[in-house]
Amino acid sequence: MIVRKSPAEIEVMREAGRVSALALRLAGDAVGVGITTAELDRIAEEAIRKEGGIPAFKGYNGFPATLCTSVNEQVVHGIPGPRKLRDGDILSIDVGAIIDGYYGDNARTFAVGEVAPRTLRLMQVTRQSLEAGIARCRVGMRLYDVSAAVQQVAEAAGFGIVREYVGHGIGRHMHEEPQVPNYGPAGKGPSLQPGMVLAIEPMINEGGEAVRQLDDGWTVVTSDGKPSAHYEHTVAITDKGPVILTLE
Numbered sequence: 001m002i003v004r005k006s007p008a009e010i011e012v013m014r015e016a017g018r019v020s021a022l023a024l025r026l027a028g029d030a031v032g033v034g035i036t037t038a039e040l041d042r043i044a045e046e047a048i049r050k051e052g053g054i055p056a057f058k059g060y061n062g063f064p065a066t067l068c069t070s071v072n073e074q075v076v077h078g079i080p081g082p083r084k085l086r087d088g089d090i091l092s093i094d095v096g097a098i099i100d101g102y103y104g105d106n107a108r109t110f111a112v113g114e115v116a117p118r119t120l121r122l123m124q125v126t127r128q129s130l131e132a133g134i135a136r137c138r139v140g141m142r143l144y145d146v147s148a149a150v151q152q153v154a155e156a157a158g159f160g161i162v163r164e165y166v167g168h169g170i171g172r173h174m175h176e177e178p179q180v181p182n183y184g185p186a187g188k189g190p191s192l193q194p195g196m197v198l199a200i201e202p203m204i205n206e207g208g209e210a211v212r213q214l215d216d217g218w219t220v221v222t223s224d225g226k227p228s229a230h231y232e233h234t235v236a237i238t239d240k241g242p243v244i245l246t247l248e
């Protein structure tokens with residue numbers, strides 16, 4: 001069942017989204033050559049707690065940190081640690097916060113120093129695919145209209161769309177129905193209704209779509225070792241159109 005939120009609930013989720021966006025920006029501002037992903041994690045956790053929030057990922061199914069930090073060929077769910085960022089890396093940061101029992105969730109990929117042009121293009125296209133998906137978050141559209149919009153942008157650029165990991169409904173739980181794939185048949189799926197809130201999160205690979213999980217039980221990497229980018233917003237569907245909740 002897809003849980004629809006009241007306008008009052010969406011206001012609380014806007015606050016959870018704001019804190020999630022703040023943590024993402026502050027961690028992103030600190031990204032640079034030589035910093036460790038563990039240091040970025042500490043910055044984000046402090047920011048969330050200072051705002052009265054709870055890091056949404058820490059302890060979720062045993063995940064040990066506030067951020068998922070995924071470098072280069074790492075797609076999602078990378079664990080922060082002593083790894084120092086190097087010139088030419090890209091880093092995907094995914095972070096969520098809980099405020100008054102409601103969740104926010106957002107992600108973005110950051111460049112470290114000078115990044116290869118094709119990888120910068122990957123980042124740009126992944127961001128554009130998210131924007132295309134958000135633009136379809138309107139009453140009267142179907143869920144897979146959102147998915148197809150993401151797919152079209154990514155495939156037009158010749159990049160690989162990760163299939164095994166998808167976006168999701170969000171609210172009192174981080175992962176609610178429905179699943180939001182980054183590919184799918186336009187015109188199909190549940191009708192979008194006011195009060196639905198979706199976390200849309202394209203994970204796009206510079207090479208092929210295949211991924212695998214590392215032995216740490218978390219980190220997902222591309223099978224061909226090429227870079228991957230990840231952008232995410234939490235979006236409410238309203239009578240007035242899509243409202244991005246993960247904004248400061």
Ligand code: MG
Pocket residue numbers: 105167168199201232
């Ligand atoms: Mg998510």
